[in-house]
Amino acid sequence: MQRTKGIDVSHHQGVIDFRKVKASGIGFVMLRAGYGWEKWPKQTDRMFYRNYKNAVAAGLPCGAYHYSYAKTISDAQKEADFFLNIIKGCRLEYPAAFDLEDPTQAGLGRTALTGIADAFCRKMEQAGYYVCLYTNPDWMKNRLDMKYLSRYDLWIARYGREPAAGTAGMWQYTNAGKVDGVKTWVDMDIAYRNYPQLMRKVGLNGFSKG
Template sequence: MPHKTFVLLLALSLMSCGPSPGRQPPPAATAEPHRAAPLRLAAAARPRFDDHDPHDWTGAGPRAFPVHGIDVSRWQGAIDWPRVRKAGVSFVYVKATEGMEDSDPMFGQHWTGAGRAGVTRGAYHHFYFCAPAERQARWFIANVPKSADGLPHMLDMEWNPFSPTCRVRPDAATVRAEATTFLDIVERHYGRRPVIYTTVDFARDTGITRLPGTGFWLRSVAGPPATTYPGTPWTFWQYTGTGRIDGVAGPVDINVFRGSETDWRVWDGHGLP
């Protein structure tokens, strides 16, 4: 998922686009029965974050929101999760899969580490436009265990113009139909509908944010969502791809949850109060 503004990280990430042939699912983690549970807040009263390439936000910007979190993949390497939680990270989304055969080699380590440190966690799938949505959903399910205290999972939908294996751009109706298929299958399995992460150009080209009954996670690193996606409701806002957080060695995406601390504790993935 994350867009890396640092040239080296971006180059490495783009090289990873598209499924790797012959990849098999990792050993399945022990599935836990699903039940609604209050979401946890970070240990810090307020997040203590910095940025490798800070944006000069007008007004409070993302700091106006009390609940912050990160999304991570193999590119963050090993993470000191107790330090991350102490810094004020209330949630994490961990990359699990891409396409229908590629799985992130750090998923298990990140997933387990975040859970042990008390960071509320969800997993995400990077959609690949050269494979049917149903097969991608089944691949995601094969790699991500059910969790008693997890977040609704996330579907990452964005264009991949530099993918070495798949650069097709389906029409908007096909994109929305494939997204719906993926969301329906994953919702039936885990009990909650995933949120959709997207970018400005993808939202403009496909109308993905018009899908009903779905929460949205919007990337906007140079302005608030109200400016970049006028009229679009959102649940999460990714406001930087170059964040600096104690416990993570390099740049990391940082996000905010739209609601209050009370909203966060009761949010179930089906919208905000």
């Protein structure tokens, strides 16, 4: 099984030296693009474009994620539109991910949360993106209908125990990693799929089919 080590970052990590990050053995980076939608474009992550430019210049493949506050399907669709607007023009060798975990959403119920996840992911697929859902075992068991969402790749946050083989495309295994080039603690990930090859082969995430 392929195992590529990566990190995921936002403006909370400050200015990152991606050349040092790559030299430390990191093979990809997931960048927060934005969050919510109500005050867009102000809710674009203020480091996204700088992080994307510098990571690409350092030779690091990138994906992007959107942190959700959606309470309805309409909210989710608006968040997808916002995300698409931010990443327009970027070529993402790793997935475009939907980060659904905010405590304000936890009480919405399984049906509502499943609908929110599906609405966002479906809109991203329709726009030509390889999408994945960022989630955790608690939400998978208690808040989402994973059978209904089984068409989507998963990025699972599970600290201390690796997901069962074949259940996830990516695994976030800690939120307290230390990596050269990053001044703060950082989330650490493992990718189990050759996403760059996939994006180019099928022509997704800004790449032409080849």
